[in-house]
Amino acid sequence: MQAIRSLGADLLGISPELPDNTLTMAEKHAIPIDILSDATSEVMKKYRLWFAVPAEVKALYLEKFGLNLEKYNDAGRWELPVPATYVLDRDGIVRAGEADPDYTVRMEPSDIVAAIREITGG
Amino acid sequence: MSLKKQLAEFDASRNRPPEVVAILRRGIDSTRESGAAGLRIGERAPDFTLPNQRGEMVSLHDRLSRGPVVLNFYRGVW
Numbered sequence: 698m699q700a701i702r703s704l705g706a707d708l709l710g711i712s713p714e715l716p717d718n719t720l721t722m723a724e725k726h727a728i729p730i731d732i733l734s735d736a737t738s739e740v741m742k743k744y745r746l747w748f749a750v751p752a753e754v755k756a757l758y759l760e761k762f763g764l765n766l767e768k769y770n771d772a773g774r775w776e777l778p779v780p781a782t783y784v785l786d787r788d789g790i791v792r793a794g795e796a797d798p799d800y801t802v803r804m805e806p807s808d809i810v811a812a813i814r815e816i817t818g819g
Numbered sequence: 820m821s822l823k824k825q826l827a828e829f830d831a832s833r834n835r836p837p838e839v840v841a842i843l844r845r846g847i848d849s850t851r852e853s854g855a856a857g858l859r860i861g862e863r864a865p866d867f868t869l870p871n872q873r874g875e876m877v878s879l880h881d882r883l884s885r886g887p888v889v890l891n892f893y894r895g896v897w
Binding site for chain 2: 704780
């Protein structure tokens with residue numbers, strides 16, 4: 698994250714969760730990046746990342762993992778984004794990125810830094 | 820070690836029962852088949868304005884006027 702910042706790039710995190718109401722304002726100010734709340738799923742849909750959690754996965758989350766997404770996302774919102782990372786140049790063009798429904802696969806931080814360097818010539 | 824390798828090792832270390840792994844695997848496959856493939860390289864990212872953790876509105880367009888932006892879509896804090 699510091700590497701991203703030091704190259705002059707900004708980092709925005711986006712999740713379907715409602716804004717956190719368990720943190721104090723001081724704690725919120727201490728978070729060094731912007732955590733954005735896509736509470737209507739509009740942005741996930743625009744980015745073609747939105748999906749409804751399949752019924753058997755929902756049952757597994759509730760019964761085996763004790764995880765109720767409604768606690769985080771609001772009533773009835775069993776919907777999530779495909780985990781994704783995009784590196785945008787100043788024109789908003791996607792210069793690098795990865796999106797994979799397998800949430801155990803993520804874009805390598807070194808690839809993110811390399812893509813920013815290519816944009817900034819740094 | 821790469822992040823991919825670390826995540827794979829972590830996932831394996833959880834030793835989930837085969838029936839749980841099978842459900843999660845089918846969920847991933849059905850999401851893949853739904854066509855939620857995200858943006859393509861070279862495509863313009865749609866603009867948006869969303870509230871941050873302090874309730875301040877953040878617009879992608881504003882942030883891009885300052886420099887490159889890395890967007891990270893994640894499922895949640897759980």
